[in-house]
Amino acid sequence: MENTTEKEKIRILLESPEGEEILRHTSAHVMAQAVKELFPETRLAIGPTIENGFYYDFDTARPFTPEDLDKITERMQEIVRRAYPVVRTEMSPDEAIVFFEQRHEPYKVELIRDLMEESMVSLYAQGDFVDLCRGPHLPNTSMLKHFKLLNVAGAYWRGDERNPMLQRIYGTSFARKEGLQNHLKMLEEAKKRDHRKLGRELDLFEINETVGGGLILYHPKGAMLRWILEDFEKAEHLKRGYLPVIGPQILKSDVWRISGHYDYYKENMYFTEIEGKEYGIKPMNCPAHMMIFQSKTRSYRDLPLRFFELGTVHRHEKTGVLHGLLRVRGFTQDDAHIFCLPEQLTGEIIGVIDFVRDVMKVFGFEYTLELSTRPEKSIGSDEDWDRATLALTSALEEHRLAYTINEGDGAFYGPKVDVKIKDALGRSWQCATIQCDFTLPERFKLRYAGQDGSEHRPIMLHRVILGSLERFMAVLIEHFAGKFPVWLAPVQAVVINITDKQLSYAAEVKEKFVKAGIRTDLDARNEKMGYKIREAQIQKIPYMIIVGDREMESLKISLRSRDRGDLGTLNIESSIQDILKEIEEKRIPEDTMEIKDQGTKIKKQKIG
RNA sequence: GCCGAUGUAGCUCAAUCGGUAGAGCAACUGAUUUGUAAUCAGUAGGUUGUCGGUUCGAUUCCGGCCAUCGGCUCCA
Incomplete structure (x- = not known):
């Protein structure tokens, strides 16, 4: 018997991030054991831990059903009750291969073949179940308490689509009941905030x-939100010395040949034909910007040149990857290409990072920076890469910005800095990205006349701040759970009359708000006030302006806030001023940050 | 694209064993004139995703296609 302090110690250890990782790993093994007991013909693949959970891949005769998950859960609970000690053994890879061949586990054998240079591999056993595993694991299956199997999905062996498809079961497991409950609550909250659901509602x-x-x-309200974002972007870009440019939706394939898209990106492009000539619908905005740079002789005095476009692009995405506004086939990027002198590069990068900082502050997003360096498959000279990577790092260092490095994760044409924003549920999203590119200026033979009188190749940065407006809107919807700050709300206020008697007064009040520049509706329907308020709350309209006899007689209004409830009877003019101030300051509702969890889901989208 | 699930009114869902569909909300009409999250009554609304097969008869069974959802893969 363990004494209490010993138990206490273990409990504390299990609640640490490392402890929960071990717990989840053992959960995966217990699940695999349950599956093997219920479906002995199943072959085991791999079962790692992931953020907030674990999964295990199985090769099965038939896919698992939700009922199977219930059965597997029951069997797992039984295995927990059986309280098997988890025992580690070691053997040489050769012995392990024989061992797993005897047990008819071809995937394990394949895994061990990659470990042949190791002197020993470790195995973990609990009861009859033995798995190849680096460990560590819980000492006993009885220590598993709070777990739940979540879903089944197909997954390719070793993540390669040429390999057979296995059945993956996802689950989650926590040391404390509250941990599991919180996590499930977070998943539920995420479902409630799903932008596809809110987009409809x-x-x-x-x-x-x-x-x-x-x-x-x-729809009108979504388009309003788009307009608000676009107006904001245009103003912010003008403030920072960007010049507007606009390219066409289709460009002759000649351009795509120059840019390299015809060779590298064709399967993602749509094509059409005009009078026997092939045209490509643009998947990126850069070639048009290159052409505009190229349109006349440029001098070093013109640089830096910052071309900005809210550029709508179309990309062929496979049917299975489409996802609401997050992964679409047509979207609009807040895209810019900065052409500069080598000595301007660092300054320009800092300018973009500052831009990102300012914008993310407005929306209330925390973010992290990631530097991605040269991948194996890449073009350009070592010098170019070094210079560009140095430019990015020195910009980060000079600004004393924390960043992580993704070795070899850069674009094939240059290194990049990605910005990952974190939403109210703790999920991260990639929006902004800054990429150095030597290829395109080269391919388009861009040049400027230098101070020395000779021609030089400008350096170019691609960058987006919000990324795709579609994606950013999705993130905004989920981050705010549809309760947009007043400045972003498509409808900012709604006038609610109590009876028909106040209709004309209500219309007057609405006019005053509209004239002041507040997006205001009038709900003149013959319904009870409570009904209209309920509807306005559900529509998440920030302000409800209530007018009854009392307000009409005193020429006042009663104001109700979506977030703060009844604000009492107020003057029309001062209410307008208060709301305008809130809009001007782009104030963010306080209750946005309700639930935090470690859940991380990264969605990337390429820019051009 | 791959694995699995799903597709019924604008929305959310129901329909036993195969016998040509029903509710709530929304919409419309009328009554009601209301004080901080749902007033009452009535009316209308459907080629059951789509194409084909089996059957006397298909929302129901089978197949193709399309779309959506959960994943995988992909994401210059």
Whole structure:
């Protein structure tokens, strides 16, 4: 028997991040054991831990059903009750191969073949179940308490689509009941905030089967939100010396040959034909910007030149990857290309990072920076790479910005800095990215006249701040759970009359708000006030302006805030001023940051 | 693209064993004139995703396609 202090110690250890990782790993083994007991013909593949959980891949005769998950859960609980000690043994890779061949586990054998240079491999056993595993594990299966199997999915062996598809079961496991409960609550909250659900409920946008997958129809309120973001972006870019440019939707394939897209990106592009000439619908904005740079002789005095475009691009994405506004086939990027002198590069990068900082502050996002360096498959000279990487790092260092390095994760044409923002549920999203590119200036033969009178190649940065407006809107919707700050709310206020008697006064009040520049509706329907308030709350309209006899007689209004409830009877003019101030300051509602969890889901989208 | 699930009214869902579909909300009409999250009554609304097969008869069974959802893969 363990004494209490010993138990206490173990409990504390298990609650640490490392402890929970071990716990989850053992959970995966217990699940595999349960599956083997219930379906002995199943072959084991791999079962690692992931953020907040674990999974195990199985090769099965038939896919698992939700009922199977229930059975597996029951059997897991039984295995926990059986309280098997978890025993580590070691053997040489050769012995291990024989061992797993005897047990008819071909995937394990394949894994061991990659470990042949090791002198020993470790195995963990609990009861009859033995798995190849580096460990460590819990000493006993009875220590598993709070776990739940979540879903089944197909997954390729070793993540390669040429390999057979296995059945993966995802689950989660925690040392404390509250941990599990919180996590499940977070998943539920994420479901409630799902931008696809809120997009319908708030009547922002739709994706229509007849129109096509991955193509967005913005409804008036969604389009309003887009406009607000676009106006904001235009103003911010003008403040920072960007010049507007606009390229066409289709460009002759000649351009795509120059840019390299015709060779490297063709399978993601759509093509059309005009009078026998092939045109490509743009998947990126850069070639048009290159052409505009090229359109006349440029001098070093013109640089830096910052071309900005809210550029709508179309990319062929496989049907299975489409996902609401997050992964679409047509989207608009807040795209810019900065052409500069070598000595301007660091300053320009800092300028973009500052830009990102300012913008993310406005929306209330925390973020982290990641530097991605040269990948194996890449083009350009070592000098170019070194110079560009140095420019990025020195910009980060000079600004004393914390960043992590993704070795070899850069674009094939240059290194990049990605910005990962973190939403109210702790999930991260990639939005902004800054990429150095030597290829395109080369391919388009861009040049400027230097101070020395000779021609030089400018350096170019691609960058987006919000990334794709579609994606950013999705993140905003989920981050705010549809309760947008007033400045972003498509409808900022709604006038609610109590009876028909106040209709004309209500219309007057609405006019005053509208004239002041506040997006205000009038709900003149013959419904009870409570009904209209309920509807406005559900529509997450920031302010409800209530007018009854009392307000009409005193020429006042009663104001109700979506977030703070009844604010009492107020003057029209001072209410307008207060709301305008809130809009001006782009104030963020306090309750946005409700639930935090470690859940991390990274969605990337390429820029051009 | 791959594995699995799903597709019924604008939305959320129901329909026993195969016998041509029903509710709530929304919409519309009428009554009601209301004080901080749902007033009452009535009316209308459907080629059950789509194409084909089996059957006397298909929302139901089978197959193809499309789309969506959960993943995988992909994401210059």
